[in-house]
Amino acid sequence: xxxxxxxxxxxxxxxxxxxxxxxxxxxxxxxxxxxxxxxxxxxxxxxxxxxxxxxxxxxxxxxxxxxxxxxxxxxxxxxxxxxxxxxxxxxxxxxxxxxxxxxxxxxxxxxxxxxxxxxxxxxxxxxxxxxxxxxxxxxxxxxxxxxxxxxxxxxxxxxxxxxxxxxxxxxxxxxxx
Numbered sequence: 001x002x003x004x005x006x007x008x009x010x011x012x013x014x015x016x017x018x019x020x021x022x023x024x025x026x027x028x029x030x031x032x033x034x035x036x037x038x039x040x041x042x043x044x045x046x047x048x049x050x051x052x053x054x055x056x057x058x059x060x061x062x063x064x065x066x067x068x069x070x071x072x073x074x075x076x077x078x079x080x081x082x083x084x085x086x087x088x089x090x091x092x093x094x095x096x097x098x099x100x101x102x103x104x105x106x107x108x109x110x111x112x113x114x115x116x117x118x119x120x121x122x123x124x125x126x127x128x129x130x131x132x133x134x135x136x137x138x139x140x141x142x143x144x145x146x147x148x149x150x151x152x153x154x155x156x157x158x159x160x161x162x163x164x165x166x167x168x169x170x171x172x173x174x175x176x177x
Contacts, residue, residue, distance in 0.1 A: 096126035
């Protein structure tokens with residue numbers, strides 16, 4: 001079997017950017033199951049950043065409260081662009097400040113429909129660094145997040161248990177509670 005750890009819908013483990021972080025096989029499954037806090041950024045255009053003030057506005061307008069260990073779901077509807085040849089660059093992104101704001105809330109993990117979280121033109125990957133150095137794994141390149149726009153949800157991410165893996169193809173799952 002030949003596959004990429006970071007292709008398609010996949011989970012990035014802290015070990016991806018932190019040699020002392022947990023690899024994909026070391027992430028305990030209970031850590032990857034949590035109440036979902038869905039933040040709607042479907043209004044964001046390609047190349048627009050999601051900054052702390054955007055995150056605060058989404059939480060306030062949706063009447064949410066982030067608790068430590070929650071799964072933060074960042075919905076941009078970018079999955080509608082996956083058929084574009086430039087879909088990896090033609091997308092919204094999380095700013096470095098937005099990433100740090102989220103990390104400071106101590107989420108269990110992040111789920112997003114973005115393919116890449118960082119600003120497309122920033123090779124220093126500040127968003128990856130913020131999350132992974134803080135030990136926060138994230139699942140990216142997901143679909144159907146609009147279905148989570150109403151109701152209360154529990155989400156889970158099931159990666160392949162790749163020993164020493166920096167990431168893994170993953171199966172995200174949501175159930176209404």
